[in-house]
Amino acid sequence: xxxxxxxxxxxxxxxxQLIGVALELFSRRAPDEVSIDEIAAAAxxxxxxxxxxxxxxxxxxxxxxxxxxxxxxxxFVEPHEGxxxxxxxxxxxxxxxxxxxxxxxxxxxxxGGPAAGSSTTNAMIDGVRQAAYEQILAHLxxxxxxxxxELVVRSWVSLAESTALIWLDGRRIPRAELEMQLVHDFAAxxxxxxxxxxxxxxxxxxxxxxxxxxxxxxxxxxxxxxFSPTAAMGQYE
Numbered sequence: 001x002x003x004x005x006x007x008x009x010x011x012x013x014x015x016x017q018l019i020g021v022a023l024e025l026f027s028r029r030a031p032d033e034v035s036i037d038e039i040a041a042a043a044x045x046x047x048x049x050x051x052x053x054x055x056x057x058x059x060x061x062x063x064x065x066x067x068x069x070x071x072x073x074x075x076f077v078e079p080h081e082g083x084x085x086x087x088x089x090x091x092x093x094x095x096x097x098x099x100x101x102x103x104x105x106x107x108x109x110x111x112g113g114p115a116a117g118s119s120t121t122n123a124m125i126d127g128v129r130q131a132a133y134e135q136i137l138a139h140l141x142x143x144x145x146x147x148x149x150e151l152v153v154r155s156w157v158s159l160a161e162s163t164a165l166i167w168l169d170g171r172r173i174p175r176a177e178l179e180m181q182l183v184h185d186f187a188a189x190x191x192x193x194x195x196x197x198x199x200x201x202x203x204x205x206x207x208x209x210x211x212x213x214x215x216x217x218x219x220x221x222x223x224x225x226x227f228s229p230t231a232a233m234g235q236y237e
Contacts, residue, residue, distance in 0.1 A: 015053050015063070018043055022064040026105040031061050062120050065109050069124040072098050072109070073131035080139060084207050085183055085216035087139055092160070092179040099164045100175070107168060110161055132157045140203065148193045148200045156186045184220040 009017065021042045025034045036057050040047045054060040075094040078087050099106050110125060136153045137145055145153070160182050167178055194201040211217040 011053070014045075018050060018053060018060060019064050019067055022060055023068060023102070023105060026064060026068075026108065027102040028104065030104045031064075031108050036060075062124075064105075065121060065124055068102060068105055068109055069128050072106075073128045076132045076135040078135070078139070083211045083215050083217075084139055085187070085211055085218075088136075088183045088186060089179060089216050091135075092182050095160065096164065096167075096175055096179055099168065103168050107165060110165060129154075129157050129161075132160075140207070142203065146197070146199050148197045149190075149203060152186075152189045152193050152200075156182075156189055159185055180216060180219070183216045184223075187217050187220050 018039065022031075022034070022039050025038060025042060036050055037047055039060070040050045043050070050060070054063065072095075075098050076091055078091050080087075109121075109128075133153050136157070137143075137149075140149070140153075142149060163178060163182060167173065167175070190200065190204050190207075194204040208217060
């Protein structure tokens, strides 16, 4: 947090400082609980000077959310190297890093916070979801996704978002387990869709052919095998 002796800054530099200070405060408390006076004090400037750069708390709030949204979207960027399961697991690790570090701010971004329902905030949220969607398609090597694949990927992005929001409310499940579970969820959604569509089946089979037995997708198959009728009967012999 920026404190101490006030110094002169250019307009852009001062705006970026105020956004950074606001984000740091929002990471600890919900934005609607943080006052302009607190932001001014943390930045080492007067309240009127904050209003000189931002006409109101709403505009500063939206600017802070824009930076958070851009950072969150960047968490889904991953080199196209190695098995898909391992890539998705790394993405989930970075995603939950962000959630862990910016809990109240993440909730405000995804739920709208004091700007709930505003077109600006909704556009930011949609932008994060679209960026995540496009990144996953790129990892699958699909430029024009069939309808079922679009449904799978968008559903999974929504699931990751809602899972993170629920996890923040008490953190009752170990984070690492949730990260792996979400990767398994992606595989499960894709597999169920593949059972109904030949094109999806081809995509899933191509992905699985590149997966190692000890990777996240192989781990899912091993876990599911415990629920097979043969395995279940063996428990009672």
